[in-house]
Amino acid sequence: MPPAMTDQLDVWSDPGLDGDDQVTVDFLLPTGIYIQMDVPRESTIQQIKQMLWKQAQAYPLFSLLGEIDSHIFECVNQAAVHEELEDESRRLCDVRPFLPVLKLITRNCGRAERLLDSKIGVLIGKGLHELDALQDQEVKDFRIKMQRISEEKMQRVQTMSWGEWLHSCFPPQIEAGPFEDDRNEGDIKITMHYNQSQLCLYVCVRVRACVRACVRACVCVCVCEKYIRSCLLAQEIPHFTMVHCSDVMAMFEHEISTIGAVLTRKSSNPPLPLPPKRRGLSVQVRAGLFHGTELLCKPAVSNESSGRSEYVWNRTLEFEISICDLPRMARLCFAIYAVMDKVKKQKSTKNHYPIAWVNTMVFDYRGQLKTGDIILHTWSSFPDELEEMLNPIGTIQTNPYTENATALHIRFPEYSTHPVIFPPFDKVSVTCICGLHGELCSQTFHIELKEIMERDPLSQLCENEKDLIWTLRYDCRENFPQSLPKLLLSVKWSKHEDMAQLQALLQIWPRLHPRDALELLDFNYPDQYVREYAVSCLDEELSQYLLQLVQVLRYEPYYDCALTRFLLERAQTNRKIGHFLFWHLRSEIHMPAVSVQFALILEAYCRGCIPHIEVLKKQVEALSKLKAVNELIKLGTIKAKNKTKEAQLKEAMMKCLRQTGFIETLSDLHSPLNPQVLLGGVNVEKCRYMDSKMKPLWIVYHNKLLVGDTLGIIFKNGDDLRQDMLTLQILKLMDILWKEANLDLRVVPYGCLATGDRTGLIEVVSSADTIANIQKNSSNMAAAAAFNKDALLNWLKDKNPGDALEKAIEEFTLSCAGYCVATYVLGIGDRHSDNIMVCSTGQLFHIDFGHILGNFKSKFGIKRERVPFILTHDFIHVIQQGKTGNTEKFGSFRQYCEDAYLILRKNGNLFITLFALMLTAGLPELTSVKDIQYLKDSLALGKTDEEALKQFRQKFDEALRESWTTKVNWMAHNVAHRS
CATH class of the missing domain: 2.60.40.150 (C2 domain)
Known part of the structure; x- marks a missing residue:
């Protein structure tokens, strides 16, 4: 071996007695910069890279390098072969390059990674090459950072046992643990x-x-x-x-x-x-x-x-x-x-x-x-x-x-040769929090402060009230911790002294209940530390508010934020949350304002949950097939002029569904509406398309878990289901709140999920029919059907013979009370007889929520819906068990309504918050704070319980008194629908 080569090999030997533990290494950067530096032989590759990174900041073109983790070292090893040093935990003396030269290169994407990238691009509906092409350093840094976190996550998953993996992805209950930020700045002191x-x-x-x-x-x-x-x-x-x-x-x-x-x-x-x-x-x-x-x-x-x-x-x-x-x-x-x-x-x-x-x-x-x-x-x-x-x-x-x-x-402009930064700080100097900490609040001020804090989120604060809140901020912390949003609105954000005081106060603010913390994610509270505090409180009920949490991502100005990391962490440790996070993001990825942001989060989720990709991919493919069938029907409907051709079109639909490609794609998949439901094969004979304008598909599946049972799904293409999805979410929340107060009103919050641009799925409630069909089947004349008060009761008797009838009537009474209150509070309009259904077991429920928040339909300038909620005499006939003088049953029904209304009033702020967080979603009837004002009026917020109950009783009496107008509307709807 030549002496020169022997000398090079000795470079990596132990230093011995001379104590020289340093070695001079030449570093070649992808920017063309050459750096020579002494490094310890015992250093790991990762430590050396960090040392190089610090040194490189003093050289030109450093900003072009991007994130440190996007690069790895390459060297010529002892076999004279180029080797990429992926394992950065190895020591330099163990690597032993042939020459003390390390070349910094950008990580290459191998064949397996290219395949994964392709799958992710197809899955999320946006090719990753589009993200690669963006000349945005923030995008690049976020992707690199998320990829590193995802790789670490997948490495941990690979070491899990089957039991640990199942418990991680499918926990018995959806629970969230403490959120951990990967930054460690506990020892930082900044003044x-x-x-x-x-x-x-x-x-x-x-x-x-x-x-x-x-x-x-x-x-x-x-x-x-x-x-x-x-x-x-x-x-x-x-x-x-x-x-x-x-x-x-x-x-x-x-x-x-x-x-x-x-x-x-x-x-x-x-x-x-x-x-x-x-x-x-x-x-x-x-x-x-x-x-x-x-x-x-x-x-x-x-x-x-x-x-x-x-x-x-x-x-x-x-x-x-x-x-x-x-x-x-x-x-x-x-x-x-x-x-x-x-x-x-x-x-x-x-x-x-x-x-x-x-x-x-x-x-x-x-x-x-x-x-x-x-x-x-x-x-x-x-x-x-x-x-x-x-x-x-x-x-x-x-x-x-x-x-x-x-x-x-x-x-x-450039004001200096050095950048101006806004320094991050977690702990403000003690001098920031002294001064008013020991201040005493007088009784008069305390009463005034209490009155302000009890107002709803839509109430405006005058300057004097803001000054009072800010002056008594420590009293707010002690006695009204849930008032933090009002305190934040009182901060003068144009004064750095107030900002510093607020940051200090946040460190000692008590933890809020998740329902109270949600308001802090509204656009009115953009401060990053406030939002981090709010996220730290969201450790419960995450799935219940996931729809809003996805929407408030629009308020985040930067891709890497506490909320994004929180959602990804929870989604990657709970398959159900991950499922709905995926669909909530993917359904809006076509929107220009959030396209990049949502694509980045979807990519990060997929990289951290690679096993979930195939499951989601099959759902995406199935929806694509259903969309193709729907478009075929729409095209055929335009050409079809008589019932014969419509029958031929239905046969063409079934023929399409029987094709091998459709059968394989549509069978054996997890339902997008509920990932815990496994859909078997399609029952083609029971499938059909509906008569409405967009020709929704009625698809019937065999339930793979329950043999002999069937599941119905409605696929819609051309309708925006997000408003329905929001309304059903609120109905489900109302059901939870009532049950927490020991009042079960048998709400039927069926599944609804937007899956793309004006596309989505609706769950079919089995063994249920519309009021219109029930009435029509009892009469030969469409005009007379709406006035047949016995039709509904007779239908329930048919479905529930003998002793089962009393149970069915009780179910009807409770559910009718729940939906009367819910539709009144939410201002749900367009309540015709085809939008109200009844289960064979007696439960009444509403469908189709295209008009909410008091946007009632009118014709020729005349308001068609004159009642605050639907309570017709045939409903009362059922509640009274067909007995006109049965006032006891009707009295119980009325009491259910009043109790339900008062429970919702106690949670009025939560409803306002949830609607406010959806303001930028682009829903047709939720575009400004004025739309949410309807909730404040219907819940009589700002009034006492006695005043509110008086208002509700007046609305109840009005619904009874004007119920004949509902019948007239239903009659007109039946006649128009039949013709």
Whole structure:
């Protein structure tokens, strides 16, 4: 062996008596940078990589490397073969490279990983290559981090026994354990020195250059050296030089604090969607800084620009707030609008015509103040009644359909050679929490505070009330811990002193019940520490509120957040939660504002639950087959002109379902409606399509677990089922609350699941029929059927002979009471006889919730539904067992209704919260807080129980008195339906 080679081999030998335990290694980076560094022989590959990462931050192009875990070392081993060092727990002296040279390379995706990527892409409905193509460092970092966590999860799963695996994926009860963040910052001590420091940001925009910027800023932070080192190694913040207060006070103390932006639309962009009448028209831009829905300072408005193909604003937009006072979750909201000399019949004031809007965060996902050029592609759909035409509740994602969106160019300037960060902190200095801790609350103030805290979430707080709450914040903690949302609304988020006080108070705030903590996930509370606190309280009843938790992901400005990690953790340890999380996300992945975010979470879930992929994949394929059948029927229905051709179409449907490919795909799968139900083969002979406009499919399955039993599923294509899904969720919650109060009203919350863009499934309740069919079958005339009060009772007698009838009537009485109260509280409309069903066992239940929150149908301007809820005389006839004078049974029924109503009133805040969390879901009848006002009125929140009960009794009497109008509507519906 040549001497040179022998010398190289000796490099890795033990240091011996000379004590030299270091070896000089050459590192080659994928950016083309070469670094030479001495490293200990005994170091692991992982430790060496961290040492290299710290060193590389001082070199150019470091930001291009991305996450540390996206790279591995490659070397030439003793066999002169390239070896990728996947196992980073090995020591360098054990690896023994042929030469002391390590090359840092990006992890390659092998064949197995490419196959997995393909499966995941098909499963979630969005190819992973689309995510790969995104030039977004936040996306890349999130994917790498989630992939690492998923790999660790799968490695743990592989070491489990069968019993442990079953208990992990299918626990006896859905329970959630404590949420653990992978960050360990318990020993971090950070003191904020914001006083007297001011930061200024000027954003000036030029023609075509779009934005010209000049910034002056200062963040004065004292942090321990250990914290800086740990952050750098963890890559949570970029490398920066600490700035001491004494170095910057004189320089920036008297600067005017502004944030400004000059904006332009390039001529290459699509034209602005201007109003048709352009006489005297000019275009303006309005910008506002928000924290949640709170405007941090007065909005800034550009000068007017009147052009044909290009609009230019040369004026700096100034904000009366310094950057040191900006909260971490501050967002900059823009609105573009036309200003016209005269506009007739214009809803907006001051002759302003909204054109487009777009939002962006002031700090990026790493907590770093944004700098440089940013292109924001705007949105053109405006929610109703926006204040100042700004849309702070809207997404911070820019419009992905860039070809059809007007681009707004802004530039956040560089104020220093070092980044400005918003420092993370868990523990604020003790000085932040002293002062008011020992304050005593007078009896008068205590009474006033109690009255404020008992208000519902929709009640507005005046400034004096906010000041009182903030002053008595420690009294709130001691006596009204559930009042935290109102305290947060009282914080002046534009003052860093208040923010620091709030962060300190959060550390000692008592743990809230999950139902109370849900409100903290609303858009009004964007602070990341508040949301982390709220998530830490969600350790129970997760599945009951999963629908809302998925929707509030829209409020999270960054992909990696406490809520995302919480949902993934719970989903990956409980198959049922994972099932519904998957479908809730996938059903909305087509929406541009959440497409990337939901795809990232779905990818992370699939990588952490690889065994679940095949189960979900079969469900996705089955739904695709059903959609194909539905579209075939729709096409055939257009051509079919008589009943003969319709019969031929039904035969064609059955022939399609009998094909081998359809049989294999549709058989032996877990039901998307309930993963605990295993669907066997399709009973083709019993399948059909329904008469409604979208031709839903009625699919009948053999129950694989119960031989001889069948299960019915309705597949809908063309209808948005999300509003039905929300209503049924609330009905199920009402059922839970009633049962907790020992009142079982036999609610039938059947399954309903949106699975895609206007597609979904509905569970068929077996042995049940509509009121319309029951009435029609008892009469030869459609017009007379609605007035046959004996039809329903006779039907129940038929289904329940002998002693079983009394039980069936009791079931009817209880369920009728439950649905009377529920439909009144929720304002459910369109209650015709085809939307109310009765089980053969007597349970009454409602279906089809296309109209809620008091949106009752009308015709020719006349309100068709005049009753607060459906309580017809044939219902009363059943409740009274067919005896007109049976007032005792009717009295019991009325008492059930009143008891049920009072129970719901006690939980009124919870209902308001659940609806508020769905505001950005895009449901047709839930678009603003005004829609939720109906719940406040129906539950009589703000009134005493006696006043509320008086109101409900009036509604009850009204329903009885006007029940004849219901009969008339039912008669009209029957006649129209028969014709």
